[in-house]
Amino acid sequence: MDNVWKDIARKIHKLHQQKEILPLHEPSFIGNEKAYVMDCIEAGWVSSVGKYVDRFEEKLAEYTGVERAIAVMNGTAALHVALKLVGVKPADEVLVPSLTFVATANAVTYCGAEPHFVDVSRETLGMDPYKLDAHLQEISFMKGQNCVNKVTGNIIRAVVPMHTFGHSVDMDPLIDVCSRYNITVVEDAAESLGSFYKGKHTGNFGKVAALSFNGNKIITTGGGGAILTNDYDLADYAKHITTTAKLPHAWDYVHDDIGYNYRMPNINAALGCAQLEQIDEYLHQKRILTKKYEQIFREYPGIKLFKENNDSHSNYWLQAILLDQERYDFSKVLKELHEEKIMARPIWKPLHLLQPFADCQKSDLSITIQLQKEIINLPSSPYLGGDNSGQA
Template sequence: MRKQWKQIAEDIRGIHGANDFLPLHEPTFSETEVEYVSDCLRTGWVSSVGKYVDEFERRLAEYTGVRRAIAVVNGTAALHIALKVAGVQANEEVLMPALTFIATANAISYVQAIPHFIDVSEETLGIDPKKLEEHIREIGIIDKGQLINKVTGRVIRAVVPMHTFGHAVDLDPLIDICERYGLVLVEDAAESLGSYYKGKHTGGFGLVGALSFNGNKIMTTGGGGAILTNDEKLADYAKHITTTAKIPHRWEYRHDEIGYNYRMPNINAAIGCAQLEKMNHFIESKRLLTTRYQQLFKKIEGVQLLIEPSFGKSNYWLQTLLIDENTHARDSILDILNGEGVMARPIWTPLDQLTPYADCPKADLSVTNLLNNRVINIPSTPLQGEYHG
């Protein structure tokens, strides 16, 4: 096994043309980012007001096909505000996958709601709609038009699907469930900029959605995120409360509610504008990398490269291996790859196993628990030398 995976590490390095340590995902920049950031520095507009913030929001809305995009400081802040403007209240439950980055649950906690963990599909690594409906039928009752968890007595307000590693969740049945049970759909699209479900960009199916532009995402603003919505009133409200809820005035400081200092700085938005111009290249390069990984792993027994579902087009943000459940080899493979200078990591620990969320309500998580020991992410930076813009 060690000899085989040392060779795989060498092959992965060869695909990326790497001579030194090969990270999981690096940002890709060109002179355009330097030009736009330099413009911010020359003009002095580096903070939360400036032309690049407005331009980035406009371009982002156009790219994702939604009416409005509100740029904020990071993806967690975006999801926090998305939940707030969607009407999630304190002591209500929010249905979400147990297999996701902790920020999804943290954002729910920020509005003082309670995460309620649902199992995932092996096809997408996101919420399994069939198991979600089975769980709702088991624990839910409708009372005065609201879905109630009959075990806890709390209102179940929303569903938050997360498009894991850029692979779209099967949204149509989730939308149907939300409509039948009176639930709000809030998309955690932090990882899926450039991904589509049946031809429509992710993040625009729910009442609101959230994106992330962290340094390791498919495109970055250094740090940053965005709220997506087709509801103009919600967009205006989101923009208002992410700007400390300050009432516009030429000189007075008046605030009409508790707000948040979440607005994206102009200098970050400048990087975002430049990065958005390269999105088509990033996607093409990611898909080329997928093809090369498919050729590499098709001959490796007990290993499967995760491929986009039939109903979606993935941005392939993080390339993902599924290890045969009978090999119990995940940690050994991680040890070999990282020892050979090829960064690899497991999927997140299921959130119900973490101390802050151990007492949250949950459904049967059998698939989540199996995947926890089977998933490995491998280097996913867009191939170098493919872009000269």
């Protein structure tokens, strides 16, 4: 096995011979980033108002096809506000995948609600609508317009499908299930800017959606996120409460709601505007990288590169391989890759196994448990697919 992974490591390093260490995902600054940020500094508008915030929101809405985008300080803040916008209240339950980054569940708890963990599909790595349907048939009943958990008596208010590594959840059957149970869909699109489901950009399928622009995402604002919605009233309310719910006035401080200091600073939005101008190039490089990884792994039995399915056009944010557990020792593979300066990582620990969420409601999570033992993410920086990279 050692020779196999040394050989694989050599081929991965050949993708970019100028890098001794290959991190999981680095940002790329190839456009107007410096010019726009310097413009902010020279104008003095670096805080939470300014022309770049407005421009970033407009361009983001245009790119994703939604009516409105509201820029905020990070993806977790975006998801927190998104859940509040759809009426998630204390003691409610929110259906989330156990196989996701912890922010998905943390945002639920910020609302005083409880995560209710459900399983994912091997075909998409995202929430499985058919297992969700079976689970709801077993554990819930309708009381008026509300879906109620038979065990806890709590209302199941919302569902948060997360588009894992940029691969879209199978949204049509999920929306059908949620419609029958009157459960509101809030998309966690943190990883899926530039991803499409049946020709429509992710973030257009729920009542509201959340994006992330962390330093390791498809585009970055340093730290940042956005709320997407096609509902103008929700958008206006989101913009209001993310700016401390302050009523417009030349000098007086009147706040008419519980607000949050969540707005994205202008200097971060300036970075985002420049990054968004380059997104097509980043996505092009990602797809080239997918082909290069596919070429590397096709000759090694027991290693499968995860690919988009027929209904999805993925941004391939993070490349993922699935290991045959009978052929390869998962922990040893990670250790050997790191020894070869390839900063691979396992998928997240399933959230139901973390101490803060140990007592939360959950469905059968057998696929989640299996995938945790199989998935490894590989270096996925855009430059690895670029013209300056070597051939494997």
